[in-house]
Amino acid sequence: xENNMSIVFDAKSQNESLARMVVxxxxxxxxxxxEEINDVKTAVSEAVTNSIIHGYGEKPGKVFMKCNLKxxxxxxxxxxxxxxxxxxxxxxxxxxxxxxxxxxxxxxxRSGMGFMFMEMFMDNIHIESEKNVGTTVFMTKKIxxxxxxxx
Numbered sequence: 001x002e003n004n005m006s007i008v009f010d011a012k013s014q015n016e017s018l019a020r021m022v023v024x025x026x027x028x029x030x031x032x033x034x035e036e037i038n039d040v041k042t043a044v045s046e047a048v049t050n051s052i053i054h055g056y057g058e059k060p061g062k063v064f065m066k067c068n069l070k071x072x073x074x075x076x077x078x079x080x081x082x083x084x085x086x087x088x089x090x091x092x093x094x095x096x097x098x099x100x101x102x103x104x105x106x107x108x109x110r111s112g113m114g115f116m117f118m119e120m121f122m123d124n125i126h127i128e129s130e131k132n133v134g135t136t137v138f139m140t141k142k143i144x145x146x147x148x149x150x151x
Contacts, residue, residue, distance in 0.1 A: 001070070002069065002070050004067070004068050008062050010062065011061040019048045040121070040141060043118045043122045046115075047082075048063055050137070052086075054091075082138070122139040
């Protein structure tokens, strides 16, 4: 079993909630726990917010979100892969950007915890970025398939 979805939206803060809703709706076929849904929604929210605030700043742009669900052939779980991409300014030093409390926008009262939250709530995250080309955040999470289990 495999399922794919992609969406493109304007880099506007009001679309962050759209991304959260879309990814949670995409997961419903697995009957995930509330905790799993909240973990994924939080990670997506952080990645999308980073694209909007840090990738584009005040400039217009697009955020690209792709999701893929694959059945883990070894277990009763599925693997959720999420890709959040922008075509913004890029990240000069990814390792520095991943440090807790580091932010390039202190004047906007940014906490600098976005990547840390993504790492906490997802099983794996990988970041690719190129200056003036953009940033892509790849995240994966194992989701228990509860749909066919008796409760």
